[in-house]
Amino acid sequence: xxxxxxxxxxxxxxxxxxxxxxxxxxxxxxxxxxxxxxxxxxxxxxxxxxxxxxxxxxxxxxxxxxxxxxxxxxxxxxxxxxxxxxxxxxxxxxxxxxxxxxxxxxxxxxxxxxxxxxxxxxxxxxxxxxxxxxxxxxxxxxxxxxxxxxxxxxxxxxxxxxxxxxxxxxxxxxxxxxxxxxxxxxxxxxxxxxxxxxxxxxxxxxxxxxxxxxxxxxxxx
Amino acid sequence: xxxxxxxxxxxxxxxxxxxxxxxxxxxxxxxxxxxxxxxxxxxxxxxxxxxxxxxxxxxxxxxxxxxxxxxxxxxxxxxxxxxxxxxxxxxxxxxxxxxxxxxxxxxxxxxxxxxxxxxxxxxxxxxxxxxxxxxxxxxxxxxxxxxxxxxxxxxxxxxxxxxxxxxxxxxxxxxxxxxxxxxxxxxxxxxxxxxxxxxxxxxxxxxxxxxxxxxxxxxxxxxxxxxx
Numbered sequence: 001x002x003x004x005x006x007x008x009x010x011x012x013x014x015x016x017x018x019x020x021x022x023x024x025x026x027x028x029x030x031x032x033x034x035x036x037x038x039x040x041x042x043x044x045x046x047x048x049x050x051x052x053x054x055x056x057x058x059x060x061x062x063x064x065x066x067x068x069x070x071x072x073x074x075x076x077x078x079x080x081x082x083x084x085x086x087x088x089x090x091x092x093x094x095x096x097x098x099x100x101x102x103x104x105x106x107x108x109x110x111x112x113x114x115x116x117x118x119x120x121x122x123x124x125x126x127x128x129x130x131x132x133x134x135x136x137x138x139x140x141x142x143x144x145x146x147x148x149x150x151x152x153x154x155x156x157x158x159x160x161x162x163x164x165x166x167x168x169x170x171x172x173x174x175x176x177x178x179x180x181x182x183x184x185x186x187x188x189x190x191x192x193x194x195x196x197x198x199x200x201x202x203x204x205x206x207x208x209x210x211x212x213x214x215x216x217x218x219x220x221x
Numbered sequence: 222x223x224x225x226x227x228x229x230x231x232x233x234x235x236x237x238x239x240x241x242x243x244x245x246x247x248x249x250x251x252x253x254x255x256x257x258x259x260x261x262x263x264x265x266x267x268x269x270x271x272x273x274x275x276x277x278x279x280x281x282x283x284x285x286x287x288x289x290x291x292x293x294x295x296x297x298x299x300x301x302x303x304x305x306x307x308x309x310x311x312x313x314x315x316x317x318x319x320x321x322x323x324x325x326x327x328x329x330x331x332x333x334x335x336x337x338x339x340x341x342x343x344x345x346x347x348x349x350x351x352x353x354x355x356x357x358x359x360x361x362x363x364x365x366x367x368x369x370x371x372x373x374x375x376x377x378x379x380x381x382x383x384x385x386x387x388x389x390x391x392x393x394x395x396x397x398x399x400x401x402x403x404x405x406x407x408x409x410x411x412x413x414x415x416x417x418x419x420x421x422x423x424x425x426x427x428x429x430x431x432x433x434x435x436x437x438x439x440x441x442x443x444x445x446x447x448x449x
Contacts, residue, residue, distance in 0.1 A: 015434035017250070022222065027259070066244070066424065069379055069383070069420075069423050069424055069427050070419075070420040070423060070424070071382075071383030071386050071419055071420070071421070071423060072383075073386045073387060073389070073397065073400055073401075074383075074386060074400065074415070074416040074417075074419035074420045074423075075416070075420070076416075077400040077403070077404070077413065077415055077419075078413055078416040078420065079410045080404065080409065081226040081409035081410075081412060081413050085404070125234060127365070134435075146366055150293070153290075153293045153294050154293055156294070156296075157293065157294060157295065157296040157297070157298075158296070160296040160298040160299060161296075161298055161387075162296070163390070164390070164401065164404055165404070170297075171298055171391030173298070174298065174299055174302050175302065175390070177302070177306075178305060178306060178391070180303040181306065183306055184406070186299070186302050186306055188301065189301075190296070190299035190302075190303065193294075193295075194294050194295055197293075198294060199295075207444065208279060212252055
């Protein structure tokens, strides 16, 4: 018997499964965006709290670090009995992993602010809150943006593991393709996942450049 | 219901029959660690020489950054399924290979950074004492780079032990199948128990490797804490 053709690339696969592919892509991107927004909303206050308080910083970084050590599959497994099989479980897992990267980068960014700049602001009569909002955070932006980029790219890759609870975005297509030995489905989903990661990375990079115009005029921040 | 899941998990963990014997927790843990060791060895065999050479030659930082970034964008799960769909076959083999490939970037970047971080004056001094390039590399540069090399190995080991769990999705062994089959059969006690076992294994590995990293650091350098 002639072996059935099973190519890695197949445009007809893409045409015939357009609906499934767009559903998976939109699930993948919305999960990523939601996870990043929530993670950032938690990470920013945590980092501000840890900033300048070494003991709090050690505690926060230690806790998020331990969370980060737990494998994603195991975390989803630990969460699933409580948060159910589905979207919430994946979302909580994604937030947990993005948290460490974000907190660490924001703390590093805040600690890295030039002491002279801080002194100058204090000399101008800036209080704690105003110093944080108008001097320290803007100066920490490059590190914050770098953290956002790493966290977002890792999150896009991590969504695929959500397949164990049925919410893996493009991971669903990969796994379905694997289970039915359909190579084109696996590779198309893989290429799309990498594409989402690259596009997200470039978008945040561009956003960062827009928000930090001073870094382009010679002086490195 | 939540309480009962926790109870189920502990009842399952408390049953000695689940620990010993064929496919018991002990056997599975052994298999899990064996696969992890193989993957780390494979990755280190490739990444250490290349990273040390690139760092010693003071070049290739661009390549290293690209490798590190690209590996972050490609999901391990995707590469695993691609391998499992080729002649490599199902099970442990594609898992070890895929996991080993993702262990290369941390080892490579840290080895390279460690050697790049060796003070140029120190290298000059080694040369001035009449050391050849190779002797300087072996006796001066590598020992000075050891803390970072060990940090890379630590990251890789913990990451590998964590990711080998994915074998459960492609018919492989180790602790992963406990979670995957438990989810499939809706026995959540087993799922929770499996998740806890893997999590504990990773945390223990992290602590042990932190100790190894400390031992690998030449005594005079121990005050400098290196973390990645």
